[in-house]
Amino acid sequence: MASLPSDSSDKGILANRFQSNNHPSKDIKGTYGSELIRKKIVICITASVACFKSIDLIRLFIRHGAEVFVVISKAVEKFIGKEYFVWASGNPVTTHLSGELEHVRLANYNNSDLVIVYPCTANTIGKFANGIDDTSVTSVLSIALGSKIPIIISPAMHEAMYYNPIIKSNINKLEQMGVIFTPPVIKEDKAKVSSVEEVFRHSMEKVFHIRQPQNRDTGKVFNWNKNNQFFCKQSLDSITEINDIELRSFFKGKKILISLGSTIEYIDPIRLISNTSSGKMGFSLIKAATRFGLDVTILKGITQIDQSIYKHLRKFSQRMIEVKTTDQMADAMSQELYKSKYDVVILSAAVSDFKPQIVSDTKISTENENLTLKLIPTIKIVDKVKQIQDKVFLVAFKAEYSLSLRQLITISYSKLLKCQADFIVANDVGPKHNVIGSENNKVIIIDKDRNFYDFPTQKKEQVAEDILKMVYLNLNNIND
Structure with a gap:
């Protein structure tokens, strides 16, 4: 379990900014299951038009018991505004780095259990793969990778950009370092970000290794298989x-x-x-x-x-x-x-x-009152x-x-x-x-x-x- 530190020298809100609170938006916490209780997840959001989908991902993790902290790029703040993410997570949202060292507080050793970038642009992938830490998101990723905190990245961009050999090389480079990528959906010349359910499934299976989620029809994930494997209910939108x-x-x-x-x-x-x-x-x-x-x-x-x-x-x-x-x-x-x-x-x-073991060559007589058909x-x-x-x-x-x-x-x-x-x-x-x-x-x-x-x-x-x-x-x- 991750434990976010509190520096005794900090006063008031600085010491508590990244601690759990009782924000009203957290009323949904655990409504789908308790598998992720006491887990801390950082969700980073970069400037793709799909960034609005991240709100559903944040809420889904909370519904399964997790505490979620959000980091957004400056462009996302212009697209949507950070207050939506404050509402979605019930926690303060990081938009830039300050003297509070937000990236360290969020992603240093054992401070979080998982870091997700959803959606992730080609620009962020390139910077992360080459050690460039000039944004709040890339700085969090840099600390998380060095701290060996699991990282999941969900790319979103134009199809041609996704197949750019340089970008492919960056993805391969990060995968070799243990970063998990959820494959985009190729459609209409776009590499569209994978579904919220797909990212959640990757998190459960590849990071938390959880096989016993709650059996609720609205909970997306069901542990029904006798071999202790879960089934994941998917949205029909892509169809x-x-x-x-x-x-x-x-x-x-x-x-x-x-x-x-x-x-x-x-x-x-x-x-x-x-x-x-x-x-x-x-x-x-x-x-x-x-x-x-x-x-x-x-x-x-x-x-x-x-x-x-x-x-x-x-x-x-x-x-x-x-x-x-x-x-x-x-x-x-x-x-x-x-x-x-x-x-x-x-x-x-x-x-x-099934079929009869023996097929009669002639019509079976109705006089046979005790006919047994094997x-x-x-x-x-x-x-x-x-x-x-x-x-x-x-x-x-x-x-x-x-x-x-x-x-x-x-x-x-x-x-x-x-x-x-x-x-x-x-x-x-x-x-x-x-x-x-x-x-x-x-x-x-x-x-x-x-x-x-x-x-x-x-x-x-x-x-x-x-x-x-x-x-x-x-x-x-x-x-x-």
């Missing part, structure tokens, strides 16, 4: 901001394989077992993928789509493969993946999990995808019935790990949630890094667009 032009430009010419519908398993030549999947979610994905310029191959099982809609499926695809049983779908998918290289595979089909597991089609094409971007689906949010996320994440999906779309088809075959759907998307996105109930056409936007965000970051 809703994406426009169709971006998607069409990125997806044009890329190949996607989409499965939809259900599969059947025969008991005898005329009887079967199946599920009630309609195929509407898959059809919405096909329409959206076509609109965004993807070359679509359809792997179609049994659907309950109106025949007038069914006729349009071929119009939306380069190729359509029709199957009935799970084994047929598995074989068709394997053949297709061995034959053609795909950029994306989305398996929205509701495949039968079922065995079917092949897991989703597990085969990465075995054939390990570089393909895989989206899996998981439908469950009347589970809690915790159960739905943890079970879905286990499936994601097993099949090596890049993210998984989870939904609850219980009576309180999504009725199979309806026009609406409510989904939660979980990624490999244990982030989850909780979408509202909406039309399946919109759900399909959001899924493809998530694919775009992930692939765009991989390519960058």
Whole structure:
């Protein structure tokens, strides 16, 4: 735990400036959890137009129990004004260095537990990397680095500037010294500052090594995994901001394989077992993928789509493969993946999990009053995808019935790990949630890094667009 010193020679406010106080803004302290109680965090803010987002970061840390002190550059003071940050943190804000030695009081040995720069300009990165301490922010960073206090930096600048080899060299130089960087979101020719939730997750995982945050829906972070790993609830803003032009430009010419519908398993030549999947979610994905310029191959099982809609499926695809049983779908998918290289595979089909161990060659007589049907597991089609094409971007689906949010996320994440999906779309088809075959759907998307996105109930056409936007965000970051 950090302990901010108080020089006995200082009098009055000078001695107490960097100590905790009972400012009314701290009424929110600990409302999301107590993981960071007695932790002192310094948040430095530099002159990016994204500087207003830092207020949310300050408040989030306070809600988890931390004491936050803010250091701002002169330009930020002009952009926003320091009083907003006094309100946000409940503590005095450092705008310049004085005889109080603010940089030493904040970042000297054991005086703080973490220093964050959010957002951080290229100018500040360059000065910090080369030992130039001519601002309040760079002076705090210089002291923190020498004191071995953990530092997290979230860059924000134009895209071309971010890829400037000199700036990249400065970032690499600082990373070699142990400074943690949260990657920006590359969008609209900008390297936009990473989300508040992403910075918080980096802090929890890489600095504080905390695995037991409070389980509150509003608390952003949840400790549900039996292996003591937490899940982080992410904002939907980065998804809703994406426009169709971006998607069409990125997806044009890329190949996607989409499965939809259900599969059947025969008991005898005329009887079967199946599920009630309609195929509407898959059809919405096909329409959206076509609109965004993807070359679509359809792997179609049994659907309950109106025949007038069914006729349009071929119009939306380069190729359509029709199957009935799970084994047929598995074989068709394997053949297709061995034959053609795909950029994306989305398996929205509701495949039968079990099939009869023995299939009768003839119709089973109704005179048999004590018929016992023994079922065995079917092949897991989703597990085969990465075995054939390990570089393909895989989206899996998981439908469950009347589970809690915790159960739905943890079970879905286990499936994601097993099949090596890049993210998984989870939904609850219980009576309180999504009725199979309806026009609406409510989904939660979980990624490999244990982030989850909780979408509202909406039309399946919109759900399909959001899924493809998530694919775009992930692939765009991989390519960058």
